Amino acid sequence: MKYDRTYNFSAGPAMMPEPVLEEIQKEVLNYRGSGMSVMEMSHRSKVFQQIIDEAEADLRKLMNIPDNYKVLFIQGGGTLQFAMVPLNLMKNGVACYVETGSWSKKAIAEAKKYGEVKIVASSKDENFTYVPDCSNLDIPDNADYVYICENETINGTTFFNLPNTKGHVLVSDQSSMFLSRPCDVSKYGLIWAGVQKNVGPAGMAVVIIREDLIREDIDPKCPTYLSYKTHADSASLYNTPNCWAIYCCGKVFKYLMNIGGLTAIEKINQEKAKVLYDYLDSSKLFKGSVRKEDRSLMNVPFVTGSDEMDAKFVAASKEAGFDNLKGHKSVGGLRASIYNAMPKDGVEALVEFLKKFEKENA
């Protein structure tokens, strides 16, 4: 690769498009004649207002976000969203969660602080290697929302069909699949995504929320920063936001529009993932961990079946210039995260390396 860059299979923060990084590099000391870096700009300045306005407008175009949804840029990552969702959306104090792995479990644990949490479906019985059937969930009438983690980064599963929420509000954590495929926003009440997986630098979540879900009457003890209304009323400028992340994400939004939008990137992602899954399905040494129909196009966990062999592979792959192929410590094994910005070349090179390793260790 150019600039002596490595193929980085990290689950996040992860690769960003090289043309975006090149643009950023040019503007570090002086953003387009403004005389300053974006890192040095007042968030109340005209020049920054244009950056944030364009970022929001481009995201709206990319995802075709309806006018009755707000787009918010909020610091604090997923951990803060796990609390903000129930703090803001639990009106009756009851919410339904689908338990599909590590990140939905974290969301569930946090939500339990604020009300009754009903787990309406789970794939715990098979170690979170599939997405449970959500076509006929038992949802209480007074449930405030149904929550899913649409792509489980650690476990490598994806919802290809959204749950039937029976008229209840759908909330989705899209962090590790955000902007990886077209999305019908109107089917959701709230989508949130930590940007550090599939978009830009860490330190920000994007929240897309239907306006009627932004409440005035939440618990007055809710910290000001944790109220969606705080951010919605001030167009994400209640306090100084993560200006740098907004700027970088804005560039990625433009990059995606230029290559043809979410339909185009979905096709690329399908092709990329196929290269890897086809090999795993044919391999005698490596095996994908997830049920075929629920396989994530972004995070591909796989195993050799032997901890020693897994470790040997991690060491050998690192040596060969492939980075971050170790599985998450909570599940072990191996994992390749192949987000939007991972070039197909990278996946092909990985498969070549897997083949070579398999041959040498037959």
Add this chain to the structure above:
Amino acid sequence: MKYDRTYNFSAGPAMMPEPVLEEIQKEVLNYRGSGMSVMEMSHRSKVFQQIIDEAEADLRKLMNIPDNYKVLFIQGGGTLQFAMVPLNLMKNGVACYVETGSWSKKAIAEAKKYGEVKIVASSKDENFTYVPDCSNLDIPDNADYVYICENETINGTTFFNLPNTKGHVLVSDQSSMFLSRPCDVSKYGLIWAGVQKNVGPAGMAVVIIREDLIREDIDPKCPTYLSYKTHADSASLYNTPNCWAIYCCGKVFKYLMNIGGLTAIEKINQEKAKVLYDYLDSSKLFKGSVRKEDRSLMNVPFVTGSDEMDAKFVAASKEAGFDNLKGHKSVGGLRASIYNAMPKDGVEALVEFLKKFEKENA
């Protein structure tokens, strides 16, 4: 200036040292042979661990932070700290606040959500243009802490003497003066600072907290992200932090160490501020707003006494290449923020321009 950069007098985000920006620029596509940008690095990787470890170690050296204090890097800015301080430190539900301007007022409003707030001193009577005498405050025995905003960014005042807390814990918002002068950390229970004013890019606060103040027994409804224990137990890596801000701030810490540390920067700051204050004291048109002995070395509010003349000056200064000299909308007038990274040349050039403007408008 090199790179056609402007003198940017923004109150924050604000100027960063040019040598730091130059280093950052070089590393955008490939950080020191790692094959990736810092924006693309797993926060669990060895290469990032070294970045965060060095940043913390350098800050500890710079401020001579005692071993029984934790250094935390937390997203969410001042708005989140306004809530985190009372949520974590109010054990008896009583806290004392010194009211010196816009930012202490915000802190007070948020703290009132969580317990009894006693305003033990205020400069409201003279529009926050001075720091009240805090040598003999009426502090209830059961007060959990005494809180100050050590430098009021909008009002332009600074504490040159810390309050006599009579043995109670001192909490300080140092955002707009952080690292501008030596600081005896042992006198504080907790110091926090949004980094976007005097250090690096927006999106992070540094919290320096005495270990015995990190509590297990806070309200179980406190969001996980808002517990200092969450961040302390995982050395700021409970979730993905603002890696980019940690990296940039780390570079600024090294830059400050290289120029001689906080004693050296204090001397520079005193000289810089003297240039501007001396002129204001001699001017017949412009006048500093703050009582002499409480004048901030960082934020210098001044007025002509006429809103029209103020507006004329703002337009003329912008035209002449001086940016962000308008006072905060809440107080009006004019303000020059001259943080660590503003070169003395910039202040001298501003004074020349002020003189010229005064002559032309005599």
